[in-house]
Amino acid sequence: MKQHNTIEIDKLLNLADKYFEKSEYDSSYYYFNKAKSACDTTTDVSKIIYSISNLATIQQNLGDYSGSETTAMEAMPILQRTSNPKYKWNIYTILGINYLNTNNAKYALFYFNKALNLKTDESRKIGSTNNIALVYIENEDYYKAIKILSTLKLNEEVRNDWETYSDIINNLGYCYSKIGSTKAIVYLNKSLNINLKKKNDWGLISSYYNLASFHTKNNLALSNNYAKIAYKKATKLKSVDSRLGCLKLLIQNTSGDELKKYSLTYLNINDSITKVRQKAKNQFAKIKYDFKKEKDENIKLKIQQANQQKQQVHRDQFVYFALVILILLSVIIANYLAAKNKREKIKASYNTETRISKKLHDELANDVYQTMAFAETQDLSTTQNKEILISSLDTIYTRTRNISRENSNIDTGLAFISHLKDMMSGFNTQMVNVLINGVDTIKWTALENHKKIIxxxxxxxxxxxxxxxxxxxxxxxxxKKNENKLQIDYTDNGVGIGNSELISKNGLLNVENRIHAVKGTITFDTKSNKGFRVSLDFPI
Known part of the structure; x- marks a missing residue:
């Protein structure tokens, strides 16, 4: 359970809201994510859902609908712990919009209906109903959309809210234009006049675009004029999707040099927004990765500290016990402690090495960074770049799996020989062939456990x-068994090493230390460019 810190969480949320209002989404995302991590899922339900909603909204605003869906889904189990329907409404609406923007009308309609059926205020019900109409418009089911919008425009709360009313009759006019009804121009002009009167630039973009679309069949010049006005306002408000929509109309309605100009502009804007959205997506992924990494490292540190404390207690207890026993049975215990101390040192070395080896996971940071940098700077819509990215991710996965295998516990029982064979065989690749001789001739059950580990x-x-x-x-x-010793010979046909100084640099110092710890001997053949050979043995 997280330590409860309401003041710190509120401070983070205030910062996140501040940056959100200024559309500084990267900073806003950072603080919402930090606030979410600081929340306790049992005591800070409203704050964690609020954080998740805003994280998903930021991703949605920047076109990362898949990432937004994944983030919003994190709230699902937490929603069961609150009776306030507005939190469910927010999450359901976010999911519905994501599905609407990814052409998944079935799921969009499912979540908008779930939002509509909640016991919320009238304004939210109006919003859900309008969203359902948008699904039908996207699905080209204009008659169903008209039925819903016609009812909405008569709602008293809608009529008292000029902005909502203008939006609804604009959508209604668009639907009528699609079915060839003369009512279309009435509603479209009425919405335009409201937006002109209120100087509502966002509403004007939609009004002019719908009028441009309406006049494509009867007045091409007027259609292009409306499209250009809508494009100019969309450019002013930095609405990339609206600019692209207007350019599509102009491309359809023009030819010659104008067609070429609008087409090039469309391609440039589309490429630019793809890169911006991919960059934002990667930035959000990095923020989450950094938080997870920091969290994992803190957990590891706490575990290590707890283990060290336990080990210290155990060592103290052992010393007291040894002192008492030493007084009573000094001669007998002297020999026992000498042998036991040696085994304990080897075991302690093994345990310490296993713990430290877990930190090797940090080596992956470079691969992860390079992969993220590649994804940020390259166009992932090309097949070649996708394959490179997938290959990099596969390399990261393989390295993670190998580190885990290299540092896993070793079974010294009956399964030891099979695990040893599996480990050696695991280094076989298409490029390297590992041959194993004589391993089944050794009586492994007679070998002490700590020597098996070595x-x-x-x-x-x-x-x-x-x-x-x-x-x-x-x-x-x-x-092979050589008298009372186990002998292991290693040979490869690689580049070899130049001198004994490189042994420690190539990570072979551990090999020497382990063999010397059991009174064994080891010989390296250090001739370069003639392969590499090692011969070692120790008493069994």
């Missing part, structure tokens, strides 16, 4: 070193 880790580190540095195509691992 065998596993030594072989693993040799193969990891091969993968990073060797550039070989063939690896041969040979296991």
């Amino acid at each position: 065998v596993y880790r030594v072989v693993q580190e040799l193969l990891v070193n091969m993968k990073k540095h060797s550039k070989c195509s063939l690896v041969v691992l040979t296991f």
Whole structure:
């Protein structure tokens, strides 16, 4: 459970709202996401839903409808904890608009109806009803849309709100134009006059566009004039989608040099907005990734601190116990402690290395950053760039899986030999062939557990070193019992290494330390450009 901090959450939400009102969406998104992370899902229900709603709205405003849908869905389980219908209305409406903008009329209608059926105020019901009409318009079911809009325009609250009324009769005029009704021009002109009187530029863009669309069949010059006015106002208000819509009409209605001019403008704007939206999408993904990374690192740090405290308690208890036993049985315990201390050091080294190895996940940060940079700067609509992006993501996934496997616990029981074989076989690729000899001739059940761990880790580190540095195509691992010793020989046909100083730099120092810890010997063949050979043995 998160520590409750109402003052801090309210401060973050106020900052997020401030940036949202100024359309500084990247900063707004950052603070809404931070506020959401600070909220407790059981005590801060309204604030977490408010944060999610705004995060989804920001993504929606910038054309990331898929991302907006994913974000909005995060609120679904939390909505069950509130009885206030306005929160559900907000989420359902956001989802409906996302589906409407992605040509999924079925789901758009589903969520708009869910919003309409909630016990909310009249203004929200009007909004939901109008949204349902827009679905039918998008689906070219103009008669159903006309039926809904005709009822809405008679609503007293609608008639008292000039902006809503103008919008509804404008949509109604558009529908009538699509079915060839003479009523179309009446409603379109009436909406235009209201917007002109109120100096409502946003409403004027829609009015002029619908009039331009209406006159394409009967007055091409007037149609183009209206389209140009709508385009000019859309440019002033930086409404990219409206500009593109107007340009489409002008492209349809013109020819020659004008057609070429409008077509080039359309392509330039479309390319520009695609890049802007992709950049925003990547920016939001990075914000979420950074928060998740910071959260994961904090959790790891707390776990490590807790483990260290437990280990310290255990060490203190062991010392007290050892002192008491030492007084009573000093001679017997002396030998026991010597052997046990050696095993404990090896085990402690293994446990410490396992914990530290988890941090290797941070190595992925560079790959992730490069992949995000690629996605931000390249056009992902091309097949080649999509394939490059998918390949990069696959590499990140593979590296994550390999790090997990390299640092997983080792089964030293009956399954040890099969796990050892699987690990070695896992380094087989189309480019590298790993051959294993004699592994089944060793009586592994007679080998002590900590020595099995050393065998596993030594072989693993040799193969990891091969993968990073060797550039070989063939690896041969040979296991054999030589009198009372286990001998392992490693050979590859790679580039080799130049001198013994490179052994530590190539990550082979751990191999030496492990073998020396069990009183073994190790020999490296360091001739460069003639492959790489290692021979090691230790008592069994």
